[in-house]
Amino acid sequence: MTPNGTVKGRLIALEGSGGRPMAVAAKMLERELRLRGAEFGTSAWDASDIFFQIARGERGLPAPSPRTLVLLYASDLAFRLRWQIRPALEDGMSVIAAPYLETVIGFGRAAGLSQAWLRQVFEFAPVPDECYRVPESTVPVDRRATPSNSFLEFCLAQLRNGPGFWDTEGIRGGCLSRLTHMEARGKCRVVTRRLANSAAGE
Amino acid sequence: MSLFPALARRRQTNRRMRDLVQSREDKRGLLIAFEGPDGSGKTTQRKLFKNWLKSEGHDVVTTKWNSSALVKPLVKARKAAHALSPEEFSLLHAADFRYRLETDVLPALWNGQTVVADRYLFTALARDAARGLDLHWLMELYRPLFWPDIVFYFSVSPETSGKRIAAERSPNYYEAGQDVTEIEDPLNSYMTFIGRVIQEYEALAKVFQFVTVDAEQSIFDQHRQIRALYSDGTRRPWQDWNQEVLVEWLNDHPEVAAQ
Numbered sequence: 001m002t003p004n005g006t007v008k009g010r011l012i013a014l015e016g017s018g019g020r021p022m023a024v025a026a027k028m029l030e031r032e033l034r035l036r037g038a039e040f041g042t043s044a045w046d047a048s049d050i051f052f053q054i055a056r057g058e059r060g061l062p063a064p065s066p067r068t069l070v071l072l073y074a075s076d077l078a079f080r081l082r083w084q085i086r087p088a089l090e091d092g093m094s095v096i097a098a099p100y101l102e103t104v105i106g107f108g109r110a111a112g113l114s115q116a117w118l119r120q121v122f123e124f125a126p127v128p129d130e131c132y133r134v135p136e137s138t139v140p141v142d143r144r145a146t147p148s149n150s151f152l153e154f155c156l157a158q159l160r161n162g163p164g165f166w167d168t169e170g171i172r173g174g175c176l177s178r179l180t181h182m183e184a185r186g187k188c189r190v191v192t193r194r195l196a197n198s199a200a201g202e
Numbered sequence: 203m204s205l206f207p208a209l210a211r212r213r214q215t216n217r218r219m220r221d222l223v224q225s226r227e228d229k230r231g232l233l234i235a236f237e238g239p240d241g242s243g244k245t246t247q248r249k250l251f252k253n254w255l256k257s258e259g260h261d262v263v264t265t266k267w268n269s270s271a272l273v274k275p276l277v278k279a280r281k282a283a284h285a286l287s288p289e290e291f292s293l294l295h296a297a298d299f300r301y302r303l304e305t306d307v308l309p310a311l312w313n314g315q316t317v318v319a320d321r322y323l324f325t326a327l328a329r330d331a332a333r334g335l336d337l338h339w340l341m342e343l344y345r346p347l348f349w350p351d352i353v354f355y356f357s358v359s360p361e362t363s364g365k366r367i368a369a370e371r372s373p374n375y376y377e378a379g380q381d382v383t384e385i386e387d388p389l390n391s392y393m394t395f396i397g398r399v400i401q402e403y404e405a406l407a408k409v410f411q412f413v414t415v416d417a418e419q420s421i422f423d424q425h426r427q428i429r430a431l432y433s434d435g436t437r438r439p440w441q442d443w444n445q446e447v448l449v450e451w452l453n454d455h456p457e458v459a460a461q
Contacts, residue, residue, distance in 0.1 A: 053279075068300045110206045117345055165456055171208055
């Protein structure tokens with residue numbers, strides 16, 4: 001695999017269903033980083049435009065399976081790592097990756113894929129220094145994520161289009177519950193203004 | 203209560219799906235893969251073989267490498283811009299392969315059609331390993347593996363491959379491996395890169411017991427050999443790892459399982 005180079009900066013992962021809550025959390029972190037004079041960059045889902053192009057050109061095609069969607073996400077993440085995340089880290093900057101690994105792994109697990117396979121596919125991605133869960137319960141339904149601004153919602157919309165029957169609400173719930181469980185086990189923290197403040201200073 | 207209800211439900215239905223796969227064994231089609239480096243003549247042989255199978259009364263479908271309507275346009279645009287890293291290239295090919303497997307190959311096999319694959323996942327293993335990627339990781343991208351009934355491997359030397367390609371056209375940027383060799387002249391780059399690809403293929407051919415066809419022979423001799431090898435082959439049941447893929451596919455397509 002491509003050598004990672006010398007990594008000096010900090011990688012901060014934001015995980016959740018995406019959309020407005022994710023954007024607000026990223027802005028909160030950015031503001032704290034700016035206040036502390038830290039240099040930072042942001043890497044968002046679909047920087048490579050793969051999913052946008054699929055959405056634009058999909059008319060009449062059978063929807064991709066969860067496994068195919070995970071591979072497409074991995075390709076987009078490889079793009080983000082090459083052009084956004086690694087160069088910024090190597091320059092000593094902080095990078096906010098929103099989302100990064102745990103959302104896609106949660107989606108894959110909830111859709112029935114094995115944890116081992118998911119971890120192996122994303123072996124090329126460095127472990128983040130910080131991982132935050134973005135809660136969405138406080139956000140009004142009409143301001144939540146949509147298929148055009150969220151990987152998770154994009155995938156669920158694909159699965160709803162068939163073929164086959166998918167319990168998309170169950171998959172959504174499973175993916176988000178997994179993040180809550182990770183938080184309970186101390187593997188990530190819920191992002192709050194106070195935590196954003198301390199994350200920026202760490 | 204399970205964190206992933208879909209996973210729990212799937213575990214419950216797996217046994218029923220396995221029984222269904224086994225009951226389909228006699229009616230299923232065969233999957234035959236044609237593998238080899240560029241310029242080995244496998245596409246010519248694939249076409250001859252397909253026509254022969256049709257003349258023998260088989261219902262045949264073809265699947266080609268990197269050809270899905272979903273992923274091909276993405277790869278094409280990025281190849282034109284020389285914008286793909288080996289990892290991205292590899293992951294997009296794996297997505298294309300999985301999509302074709304689930305939407306073209308498995309439905310055809312399930313319906314008793316013979317599927318002839320012009321390149322299969324071994325193409326990715328050989329080319330991407332030649333690009334310096336880890337073979338173990340590459341294999342993971344294609345898991346769970348779906349194994350063909352026969353893999354015909356068309357073996358040629360780098361020189362023959364280079365001569366045949368040069369006689370027709372100038373190899374394109376990725377075909378010539380210029381993304382990794384950094385050699386400016388496409389043909390020179392191709393000669394360096396194809397040597398590595400063939401090395402990887404030869405190793406795969408041994409490990410996975412491909413049926414090797416000497417692609418330096420005449421077109422007719424190769425075709426005769428392929429027919430004989432196919433006719434002499436014995437039909438074997440679906441292997442365990444193929445069953446895993448089929449069970450996952452049936453779980454995702456309950457309408458097929460319900461037929």
